[in-house]
Every structure is written in C-alpha cells, then in structure tokens.
Amino acid sequence: MGFSKLKIPKICEFCEKPFEAKTVTTRFCSKYCSEKEGKRQKRIAKDLEEKQSLLEKSVKKIAEIQTRPYISVSEAVVLFGISKDTIRRLIKNGKIPAHNFGERLTRVSKLDLELMFTSVELPPKKEEKSKPNFEVGNCYTITEISEKFHADPGTVNNVIRRNKIPTKKVGSFVYVPKDEIDKIFANR
Incomplete structure (x- = not known):
C-alpha cells in the first residue's frame, strides 16, 4: 500500500492545532484526538438522553401531583x-x-x-428618558446660558450638575440641550 504525497493544511477538530492531512476527509491530527472526540460525542449523547428521560419522568410526576x-x-x-x-x-x-x-x-x-x-409583583417600569438632542440648533453653550438668563457661569455649571443634565463637550465648548435648560430656568 502506498502513501499519499498530498499535504493538505487543516486544523484539528478536537485540539484546534494546525496539521498537514494526507487525505481530504481527515478531521483530526492524531489517533489520540480522534478517540477523545469520539468519547466526548458519546458523553454528550448520554447526557442528552439522561436529560430527556428525566424530563419525561418529571412531566408524568407533575401531572400526577397537580391533582x-x-x-x-x-x-x-x-x-x-x-x-x-x-x-x-x-x-x-x-x-x-x-x-x-x-x-x-x-x-x-x-x-x-x-x-x-x-405571585411575583414586578416593580413598575420607570419611564425611560429620551436621549438628549445635541444637534447644532438644539443646544446652548455655558456662555450662551449665562448671557441669556443673566447667571454666573459657575452657577450655571452647578445647576447642570445638581439637576444631572447631560452635557457634551466638543473641543473647549460644553453643550447642553436647550429644552432641559429652559425647563429649569423658566421655573426660577
């Protein structure tokens, strides 16, 4: 019987190491890996069969218990x-x-x-806040807020932090959504 001179690069299905196969159908790099994979497949099939039989027994038992x-x-x-x-x-x-x-x-x-x-009571769902709109026309900078509402920039920063208003920093400018700021400063 002659040996094949083909050397096909493959990866072992068990140990996942590269090897050179001599046939197209070779799946494993060695007999050891082949045997280990066979044992693993048998163990998986056995576990699946045990789970199925346990499930069938449980279904019968649960039906009996419920009466x-x-x-x-x-x-x-x-x-x-x-x-x-x-x-x-x-x-x-x-x-x-x-x-x-x-x-x-x-x-x-x-x-x-x-x-x-x-009877499990689920907590009521909190309203999800919509994502802030940081588009060009929908935001103020800190300077614009302080000029519009005649407030110190430090005060504006404190109000933003205290009310947990989302901000977005682009370069040296901090942008804040207009609707959030208008709500807060309209009440004051």
Whole structure:
C-alpha cells in the first residue's frame, strides 16, 4: 500500500492545532484526538438522553401531583423547583402550614405553596428618558446660558450638575440641550 504525497493544511477538530492531512476527509491530527472526540460525542449523547428521560419522568410526576391538594416536600421540590432546605425552613418558621403524619410523611398544602411562589409583583417600569438632542440648533453653550438668563457661569455649571443634565463637550465648548435648560430656568 502506498502513501499519499498530498499535504493538505487543516486544523484539528478536537485540539484546534494546525496539521498537514494526507487525505481530504481527515478531521483530526492524531489517533489520540480522534478517540477523545469520539468519547466526548458519546458523553454528550448520554447526557442528552439522561436529560430527556428525566424530563419525561418529571412531566408524568407533575401531572400526577397537580391533582392532589396536599403534597410531600420532595414533590414540592419537583413542582416548584425549590430546594428541600428552603421548604423545610419555611415550615419551621411557620410561613407554610404543614401536617406531619409520621416519619418522612410531612405534607404541605399545594395551594399555600402556589400562593407563596407564583405571585411575583414586578416593580413598575420607570419611564425611560429620551436621549438628549445635541444637534447644532438644539443646544446652548455655558456662555450662551449665562448671557441669556443673566447667571454666573459657575452657577450655571452647578445647576447642570445638581439637576444631572447631560452635557457634551466638543473641543473647549460644553453643550447642553436647550429644552432641559429652559425647563429649569423658566421655573426660577
């Protein structure tokens, strides 16, 4: 059997190092990289299969749990995605009423858990301020503001800082949106 004299520059799919392949179909730089990639693919397939089977089991269990008014702590973990420690802590603090029917037979009301963990109040959205318009005709410089409103430039700078008015510095000039300044100085 003869050897190919082709030397095709490729990059190994496992270690991502450049190598010279002798065939067009070569994917790995060595047997070691080929075996490692094969093992990684098998592990990924196995993990995916385990996740799928766990999901199928959980779906059946959740459907069964949702028909009962009282559930165990481990069933609450599956249903609400909360840790056992959290549920036990809430029971101990009296935030969730529980009934103990014997060793490992603690039952909690599904309704109480739903009331505690499903009603999440979102804070009201703050109004987003529109971006300031720094176009040529829509801005004042500090000097223009002090001349128009008869104020000292230092005072103007303090008012801008205190009211958190956006500014834009271009060269030695500081530009401030007209509408923001007019609102502030119209009230004074």
